Structures are given as C-alpha cells and as structure tokens.
Amino acid sequence: MTTTLGSSRPTPEGLRGLVQPDRVHGSLYTDPAIFAAELERIWYSTWVYVGHVSEIPRPKDYVRKTIGPQQIVMTRDTDGGVHLLQNRCAHRGNLVCEADRGHSGSFRCPYHGWTFSNTGDLLGAPFNQGYGGREGLKELGGLATVPRVGIYRGFVFGSLAAEGPTLEEHLGAAAERLDRLARLSPEGEVELTAGFVQHEVEANWKMLVENETDGYHPQFVHSSIFSISGSSIGDLYSDKSTAVTRALGGGHSENDLAPEFRRLGVPMGWAGTPESKIPDYVAQMRDVYGTETGDEIMINGSPHIMIFPNLFVAEIQLFSIQPLAVNRTVQHVTAIQFKGAPDLNRRLVTQCVGSVGPAGMLLADDAEMYERNQRGVEQLRPEWLDLRRGLGRETTDDDGYTIGTATDETSMRSMWSHYLTLMDPQPATAPQESTVEGAQA
Amino acid sequence: MTVAKGDDEATPGIELGVVASEFATVKVTLEQGGSGARLRVEDLRADAVRYLDALELESLVWAPEDWWRRLLDPSLHRWRDAGRGPEIESLPPG
Amino acid sequence: MTVAAQQIVDGTPAPTAGNDTGTVTPIGVDEAAQFLYREARLADAHELDAWEALWTDDALYYVPIDDTADPMTSMSIIFDNRGRIATRIKQLHTGRRHAQRPPSRLCRTVGNVEVLGVEGTDTVVTSVVQIVESRERGTRFWAGRVTHKLRRTDDGLRMSTKKVVLVDSDRPLLSLSFLV
Numbered sequence: 001m002t003t004t005l006g007s008s009r010p011t012p013e014g015l016r017g018l019v020q021p022d023r024v025h026g027s028l029y030t031d032p033a034i035f036a037a038e039l040e041r042i043w044y045s046t047w048v049y050v051g052h053v054s055e056i057p058r059p060k061d062y063v064r065k066t067i068g069p070q071q072i073v074m075t076r077d078t079d080g081g082v083h084l085l086q087n088r089c090a091h092r093g094n095l096v097c098e099a100d101r102g103h104s105g106s107f108r109c110p111y112h113g114w115t116f117s118n119t120g121d122l123l124g125a126p127f128n129q130g131y132g133g134r135e136g137l138k139e140l141g142g143l144a145t146v147p148r149v150g151i152y153r154g155f156v157f158g159s160l161a162a163e164g165p166t167l168e169e170h171l172g173a174a175a176e177r178l179d180r181l182a183r184l185s186p187e188g189e190v191e192l193t194a195g196f197v198q199h200e201v202e203a204n205w206k207m208l209v210e211n212e213t214d215g216y217h218p219q220f221v222h223s224s225i226f227s228i229s230g231s232s233i234g235d236l237y238s239d240k241s242t243a244v245t246r247a248l249g250g251g252h253s254e255n256d257l258a259p260e261f262r263r264l265g266v267p268m269g270w271a272g273t274p275e276s277k278i279p280d281y282v283a284q285m286r287d288v289y290g291t292e293t294g295d296e297i298m299i300n301g302s303p304h305i306m307i308f309p310n311l312f313v314a315e316i317q318l319f320s321i322q323p324l325a326v327n328r329t330v331q332h333v334t335a336i337q338f339k340g341a342p343d344l345n346r347r348l349v350t351q352c353v354g355s356v357g358p359a360g361m362l363l364a365d366d367a368e369m370y371e372r373n374q375r376g377v378e379q380l381r382p383e384w385l386d387l388r389r390g391l392g393r394e395t396t397d398d399d400g401y402t403i404g405t406a407t408d409e410t411s412m413r414s415m416w417s418h419y420l421t422l423m424d425p426q427p428a429t430a431p432q433e434s435t436v437e438g439a440q441a
Numbered sequence: 442m443t444v445a446k447g448d449d450e451a452t453p454g455i456e457l458g459v460v461a462s463e464f465a466t467v468k469v470t471l472e473q474g475g476s477g478a479r480l481r482v483e484d485l486r487a488d489a490v491r492y493l494d495a496l497e498l499e500s501l502v503w504a505p506e507d508w509w510r511r512l513l514d515p516s517l518h519r520w521r522d523a524g525r526g527p528e529i530e531s532l533p534p535g
Numbered sequence: 536m537t538v539a540a541q542q543i544v545d546g547t548p549a550p551t552a553g554n555d556t557g558t559v560t561p562i563g564v565d566e567a568a569q570f571l572y573r574e575a576r577l578a579d580a581h582e583l584d585a586w587e588a589l590w591t592d593d594a595l596y597y598v599p600i601d602d603t604a605d606p607m608t609s610m611s612i613i614f615d616n617r618g619r620i621a622t623r624i625k626q627l628h629t630g631r632r633h634a635q636r637p638p639s640r641l642c643r644t645v646g647n648v649e650v651l652g653v654e655g656t657d658t659v660v661t662s663v664v665q666i667v668e669s670r671e672r673g674t675r676f677w678a679g680r681v682t683h684k685l686r687r688t689d690d691g692l693r694m695s696t697k698k699v700v701l702v703d704s705d706r707p708l709l710s711l712s713f714l715v
C-alpha cells in the first residue's frame with residue numbers, strides 16, 4: 001500500500017489507503033497536494049459556515065467573511081436578502097472591499113472605479129466610451145456570487161458548488177442543535193454582535209476540527225485552569241461522566257453534556273452562572289416558555305457541536321475555522337449573544353474573553369497542542385495517528401446514532417469517514433462507512 | 442463636469458454629522474436661513490458641495506430603485522469621456 | 536459602559552488641573568519611565584509575583600481588539616480585572632500552562648514615554664512597546680501603544696490600568712500567552 005504521496009495530486013486510491021477505520025496517515029496533515037485537493041473537494045464544494053444575519057442587520061450593511069482562503073463579502077440587499085459575493089473586481093481582479101464591515105449599497109473598486117451593487121451587478125465603469133458606452137457594459141461581468149446561499153436560524157452558509165445536497169440535508173441532526181441554541185434566547189434568536197477575535201495557529205485545520213469534540217484532552221490540556229478556578233468542566237470529560245460523544249453523520253459530532261447538566265439540575269448551571277446573577281434573563285425565560293419548559297431549556301444548556309467543516313459551537317462561544325495553508329489556520333471566535341438577554345450577554349462576553357483567543361486561558365493551550373501536534377506529525381515515524389479509542393465500546397442510541405463515552409474518539413472516526421466520502425466520492429469499498437459513521441439523520 | 446457650489450457659504454447650520462464608508466465621506470448640514478431650510482451635502486474627499494431643498498429631497502425619496510442604480514454609474518456624470526459621448530446619457534423612464 | 540471602562544476606551548485623561556487633590560507629589564516622566572522599565576523587566580523575566588504586586592486592587596489589564604469598542608459588549612484579547620489577573624498568574628504558576636511551557640524568551644523595549652496628565656489619584660502615562668518573543672515555533676515581533684495609569688501608594692508606585700493596543704490587534708494573531 002502507498003503511504004506517501006509525494007507532491008503529486010492524491011488519487012482516490014491513495015486517499016483510501018491513508019484514511020483507515022482505526023488510524024489515519026500523518027501526511028493528511030502535512031502534504032500540500034492533499035490540502036489543495038481538500039480546498040477543491042471540501043471547502044469549495046460542501047456547505048461552509050460563513051456568518052450570521054445579525055452581523056448585517058440593516059439593508060446595505062456588509063461584512064467581510066471567508067470560505068477558507070477565499071475572500072467573501074456578505075451583504076444585505078434592500079429587500080433584506082443575504083448575498084455572498086467574491087471580493088474580486090470583475091475588471092482586473094482587485095479586492096473591492098477593504099473595510100472589515102460597513103454600510104453601503106454599492107461598492108466602488110479603488111483601482112479604476114468600476115462600481116457594483118451589493119448583489120454583485122455592475123452598475124457602471126468610469127469613461128465608459130472605452131467600452132462602447134453604456135450598452136457595452138452588458139458584455140462586462142459583475143462580482144462573482146457564491147452560487148448557493150443557505151440560512152438556518154440566522155446562520156449563513158455558502159456553497160461554492162452550484163449543485164449538491166441542500167443545506168438541510170447537509171446539517172441533518174445538527175439543525176436541531178442550532179434550534180436548541182436559539183431556544184436559550186427569550187426571543188428565540190442568536191446574535192453575533194460582539195465582534196471576533198482572530199487566533200492563528202501553525203497547524204492543519206483538521207487538528208482543530210478533531211480537537212473540538214475530543215473529550216480525551218481537557219483533563220490534560222486544561223488541567224492548569226481547572227485546578228485553580230475550581231471549575232467542574234474537567235469532570236464532564238472523565239471516565240465517570242455520563243456525557244457522551246455522538247457521531248451525527250455528515251462529519252458532524254457533538255459532546256452531549258446534557259446528561260451531566262441534568263444531573264446538576266440547576267437552571268444555567270451549565271454556564272456556571274447562578275440564577276441570582278441574571279434574574280432578568282431567568283424571569284423572562286420562564287415568562288416566555290412557561291416555568292417548566294423554561295427551566296428545562298436553561299438546565300439542558302447549550303450544545304457542544306462541531307458542524308463539519310468549520311462551525312464549532314462550544315456552549316457560550318462560537319468558532320469559525322479558516323484554513324489558509326496546509327499548516328496555517330485561523331479561528332475566528334466570538335461570544336454567543338442571545339437576543340433579549342442583555343444581562344446574560346455581558347457575562348458571556350467577559351467569560352468568553354477570559355477563555356478564548358491568543359491570550360485565552362483555555363484556547364492558548366489548545367493552540368499550543370495544535371502546533372506541537374503539527375510539528376510532531378511532520379516527523380517520519382510512526383507515520384500513523386491512532387483513532388482506536390473506544391472503538392470496541394461504541395453503541396447506537398435510540399435515534400440510531402453511534403455514541404461513545406465522553407472521552408472516546410467516536411467523533412474523529414466519523415469525521416474521517418465523511419472526509420473520505422467527500423474526497424473520494426466513489427469509494428471502492430463501502431463497509432467502513434456503515435460501521436463507523438452510524439445512522440444518518 | 443463641476444458640481445454647483447453654494448451661493449452662500451456663511452449660512453449657519455446644524456452639523457448633522459459625517460456619513461462615511463470606505464467608498465465616500467460626506468458631511469451633512471441642515472441650514473436654516475434666507476427664506477427656508479436646506480440640506481448642505483459636502484463631499485469631503487473632493488471638496489464639492491450640493492444644496493438640496495425639500496422638494497428635491499422628497500423626489501429622492503420617491504426615485505425608483507433603477508434610478509438610484511443609474512446614479513451610481515461613474516460614467517453618468519463625474520467620470521465621463523468629455524466630448525466622446527452624448528452630453529447627458531438618457532435615463533431609462535423608470 | 537462603566538466609568539472605568541469608558542476611560543480605558545477613550546484613553547483621554549482629564550485635564551491636569553482638575554480633581555487633583557494637591558496632597559500627592561506629581562509623578563514626573565523620569566519616575567514614570569523607571570516604573571515602566573521595571574515592569575517590563577519583571578514581565579520579560581517571568582517574575583510573576585513581583586509583576587503581580589505592581590497592581591492596585593482596582594486593576595484593569597486590557598488588550599483590546601478595537602480600541603473604540605465597549606469591552607463589556609465586545610470581544611477583547613485580554614480584559615482582566617484584579618481577580619482575573621490573579622487567576623492568570625496562578626495558571627502560569629501551575630507549570631501546566633502549556634502555551635508557556637517552556638516560558639517564552641522575551642526581550643522588550645519601552646520607549647516614547649510621556650506623561651499625559653492626571654486623572655483623580657492616577658497619572659496617565661503613554662509609551663510604545665516592542666517585544667521580541669522566541670519560542671520553539673519561531674521568533675515573533677510584537678508592538679503596541681501602551682497606556683499606564685500610575686498611582687502613588689504607601690508601598691511606592693503601582694499601576695491601576697495597563698492598556699496595550701497592538702498594531703495588529705484586529706488581525707489574526709498567534710498565541711500571546713506571556714505577560715504583554
């Protein structure tokens with residue numbers, strides 16, 4: 001079997017050799033040719049999380065976003081519709097928008113002044129007689145648009161492929177987790193209004209995706225902060241925990257901590273915030289949903305879900321993963337804000353700022369592991385990364401999903417299984433699909 | 442083409458603020474004087490001023506979307522090939 | 536926004552002649568600079584406890600992303616009150632703060648020190664910092680505009696506020712796990 005690919009494009013057969021049910025090959029994290037293939041077959045084809053509608057609340061608002069290395073402008077048209085444009089002038093390819101965000105219904109390229117609407121149409125070019133007058137402009141193009149835009153619960157996804165599964169098909173069971181997140185707002189809506197920290201790591205993007213629902217690492221990587229802050233998060237990821245790791249299909253996975261949160265049985269216990277600190281929020285939740293349902297929502301808490309390939313919701317914070325090179329990735333992080341919950345939101349911002357970002361008391365240590373891991377897998381031997389943890393004790397839950405214990409690598413195995421279906425759409429051997437990934441939604 | 446300057450620079454007004462984006466920077470002042478009110482709109486990047494009266498402003502409110510799109514065409518007035526095209530390109534009816 | 540946060544955000548001190556009680560000796564630029572150099576040296580040398588002791592109880596350690604944003608509703612890189620500074624120091628002391636194992640090798644220059652004015656009991660000092668950080672992953676260069684608020688106490692000068700506005704604060708940043 002071929003275990004090294006050199007610099008040539010990975011063939012489907014080569015990839016199948018590299019992604020096995022219980023191990024993956026180190027070159028998947030280090031080979032630029034594989035990274036190039038991933039951009040094409042994953043980042044530029046499947047649904048990728050881009051932004052949230054609350055970032056462009058008014059018509060003519062726009063914000064710069066990304067799909068991997070691609071620069072995207074997310075805009076709101078006069079009728080309220082959301083558009084994703086490629087930030088590349090139709091004339092000579094200049095970046096059209098420079099500001100991170102702004103309010104403008106049209107964009108004028110700074111190079112030669114071509115002007116586009118916020119839906120991408122060319123409105124005009126200076127001195128248009130050079131193009132045969134206004135009529136001639138019809139021959140010229142506008143800004144390229146991301147062919148498919150899908151919105152679920154305000155979360156905007158884009159697909160650079162014109163065809164493919166619908167967003168609903170892509171999200172599958174993940175959609176219900178976004179519902180659960182939104183229900184934590186008394187108005188049923190999430191808002192991303194706190195701005196983003198951009199935390200860069202010198203590591204392959206899959207290191208991050210795999211880590212997000214890896215329940216095996218917190219006790220080690222975060223023990224410094226758990227031990228001094230008296231946090232009980234560490235206990236959620238132990239052999240005694242009743243939490244489970246669940247493969248949701250489509251490469252998505254979650255650490256379902258709700259069983260532990262229910263054991264706590266305290267509204268907002270999952271957020272470490274006593275009711276007395278956020279009386280307005282708790283009262284409003286009970287008022288809107290009724291005491292029983294309101295308490296249930298507040299006890300069950302927020303999801304901890306990795307939506308493949310780049311949206312990670314970790315209870316109170318949201319990460320968007322952006323690969324830039326085979327060993328370079330940026331995480332864009334913000335505190336989740338719940339519409340109609342100002343007292344809770346302030347706490348979430350300060351809590352989140354302490355944990356995430358370049359100086360975060362949690363995330364700087366995760367980042368250190370990504371980078372060490374990247375340097376490690378660049379070493380020649382033993383070539384493989386092990387994925388066996390919990391393989392022998394997986395079960396199927398009532399909904400047909402494969403689950404492992406809180407510290408099992410169930411999520412990684414399902415991610416890789418899905419990865420293979422995207423990278424190699426016609427697998428020669430199908431069996432590992434069903435055993436690893438479990439049921440689809 | 443030149444943009445009409447104001448006749449009366451000294452009229453006192455309430456500076457409403459600067460409306461700016463990465464594409465334009467414009468100062469807006471509400472002026473009360475003479476025999477009525479007007480809006481003073483100044484392009485701070487190019488030192489040009491336009492005064493707008495109530496009826497002109499009302500017309501802007503009612504101008505159809507297509508008209509606004511045409512207005513944003515750089516060739517329409519500010520950056521046109523002098524003498525190489527029609528003096529004023531005809532606007533579509535609506 | 537709280538008053539303290541507002542002051543941090545706009546960075547503009549109250550006029551010198553104002554609420555100054557006149558009972559404290561003003562802090563001159565030389566004395567301020569000596570404090571800043573010492574603070575820099577302690578941070579470079581990972582003298583964690585000595586560095587922590589420089590803070591007043593109402594401390595604010597702030598590294599904004601957007602210097603004009605409200606830190607109560609917007610993300611920051613660091614927004615620590617006194618309690619969180621203590622947590623940060625304790626975490627470094629555990630020896631398991633992986634991002635600082637081994638500790639970064641640091642060498643920073645503090646320059647362009649100016650006293651901007653007096654705000655209540657505090658003297659507002661601005662400076663520029665340039666930091667070279669060496670770790671196994673490589674050597675990095677950090678730079679920013681710093682605002683200190685210094686207070687004369689029975690134990691000598693202390694800082695009640697340190698705000699560092701990095702030149703690249705709103706761009707992707709590698710981990711910044713040392714005391715900036």
Ligand code: FES
Pocket residue numbers: 089090091092093094109110111112113114
């Ligand atoms: S490249 Fe944009 S107008 Fe020329």
Ligand SMILES: [Fe+2]
Pocket residue numbers: 217218221222362366
């Ligand atoms: Fe972690």
